[in-house]
Amino acid sequence: YIQRIMNEETGQSELTRAIDVTKDQSYFLFATTQDQLDFLRFPLGGWTKDITRTHADRLGLTNAAKPDSQDICFVPNGDYASVVKKIRPDAARSGNIVHMDGRVVGQHEGVIHYTVGQRKGLGIGGGVTENNDPLYVVGIDAVNANVIVGPKDALARNIVHIKDCNWLDSATELDVTVKLRSMTRAAPARLVKHDNGKATLYLEDAQYGISPGQAAVCYAGDRVIGGGWIYKTDIKKAAEAA
Structure with a gap:
């Protein structure tokens, strides 16, 4: 569920969000290159899922009423x-x-069970913080098998620093979401591209x-600008920015 739209002014094809925003898959296709995009077609991008099902039923397809899948197809029972x-x-x-x-403050059975931002399922008892405030996974040290909370x-x-970037826009700096x-x-963010495939x-x-x-996938309106893989993050506080 994504759209390929021809820009009449530039003569180039553009990648944009699907009409059905609840099914939009543009986030997963940011690595599509311009050469690939020129040949690709996405016939479902301009339809809602209901319209897709209507056509599937009209054509007698056996999966016309099949429930939507929420998991990756090759992951049995969602056990990532x-x-x-x-x-x-x-x-x-x-x-x-x-x-x-x-x-x-505790032990774990593998860093594969945790992700940054996770709060539930840490298996940590009370009394870790003075007011029993909730704890979150704030980092993962895979080398030493430590989960940082x-x-x-x-x-x-x-x-946010990203690498292995793919871009569908030539501007070196621009405002994006x-x-x-x-x-x-x-x-909302300001994107600054670098010469080494990073941004x-x-x-x-x-x-x-x-x-x-x-x-990290960047957009200008509904158009996919491109993106890359997050490898590092920082925080600059207001006082530092000033």
Whole structure:
């Protein structure tokens, strides 16, 4: 569910969000190159899912009423950890859950079960913080098998560094909105491209739970500008910016 639209002024094809925003898959296709886009066609991008089902039923397709899939097709029962374990067995080794202040506050059965921003399922009892404030995963040290936890404020980031970028726009700097996870709302940012296949995103407002390894996909309106893979995040506070 994505659209390819021809820009009559430039003569170039553009990648844009699907009409049905609830099914839009543009986040996952940011790496589509201009050469590929010139040949690709996305016939479902201009339809809602209801219209797609109507046509499927009219054509007698057996899956016309099949429930929507919410998981990756090759991951049985949504068990992502087992798939990662087969590829990277070392990611399943047990280790410590460590507070930002250095205290070991628990143990875990593999960093594959955690992601930055996670709050539930940490398996940490009460009394870790003075007021029993909730703790979040704020970092993962895969080399030492440590899961780092801390308060929500520690998740705030307003600078995002991305690599292995693919761009469908030639401007070196521009204002965009950026999706930092597939299901999050796009946030306003200033995009600055670099010559080494990397780029930096300066977010208008700090975001929480930005995780290295996720894609950062940039948009100008509904048009996909491109994106890259998050490898580092920073926070610049107002006083520092001034």
